[in-house]
Amino acid sequence: MKILYIEDDTEIGEWVKKDLIARGFEVDWLTSGLELPKLDQIDLLILDVMLPGLDGFSLGKRIKKTHPSIPIIMLSARTAIDDKLEGLEFADDYMTKPFHPEELAKRIEILLRRYNKTSSVINLNHLKIDFTKKTIINNETDEEIILTGKQYQIFTYFLRHLNQILTKEQLFEGVWDEPYIEGDKTLMVHIRYLREKLEKDPSKPEIIETIRGIGYRVKL
Secondary structure, three states, rough: OOEEOOOOOHHHHHHHHHHHHHHOEEEEEEEEOOOOOOOOHOEEEEOOOOOOOEEEEHHHHHHHHHOOOOOOEEEEEOOOOHHHHHHOOOOOOOEEOOHHHHHHHHHOOOOOOOOOOOOOOEEEOOOEEEEEOOEEEEEEOOOOOOOOOHHHHHHHHHHOOOOOOHHHHHHHHHHHOOOOOOOHHHHHHHHHHHHHHOOOOOOOOOOEEEEEOOOOEEEE
16 A cells, blocks of 8 residues: 655654554655655555645645545644644545554554455465455465454454564554553463464464564564
8 A cells, every 4th residue: 555645844754654664554755745746556645734835735625636536634733623624625534743653554544444445355475364254265275264253353453564563562452452461471372373273384483473572573
């Protein structure tokens, strides 16, 4: 998925771009909307309101008119209801600064799904994961791999954060929606069972990687 991100604040721009790339997105970051790339190749637009030259509202309306299939998220420090209403006249979402990167990532995920820009099938090593059918097939044996509900939740959480290193705290809070308690082995046990079902050789995992001292990662 390719995201066009227009933000003139270099500190925020670098931070957001780095985070989105870590989540597996391709990001084209610009500091103004004066020279745009080919919009036909863009899957989603993140647009700041206060830009040099053409402001974000004017730019967003122009892009939405010519490319209505591109979902737009407005980012702004302006919290007045009038500004939000003006943005939501054409944009699909409006976020105020400061914001948490997890919230931005979730809103991106929702919009891509709403616009049918996400693939329902992922091929990962010897696995074919179909999100629509909620199935995981071993392409080498053509057999379906059956996971428990919690195992499926953990694995799909990894898939929603492809290429991103996730800590035990992030995984536990993201799946169980509860704070992680240091020393709790629940997550470790689930990942061990997941590897036994998904990996060719669970003792040498290639799908769910252990990142020593940090956590885990599933890399496409």
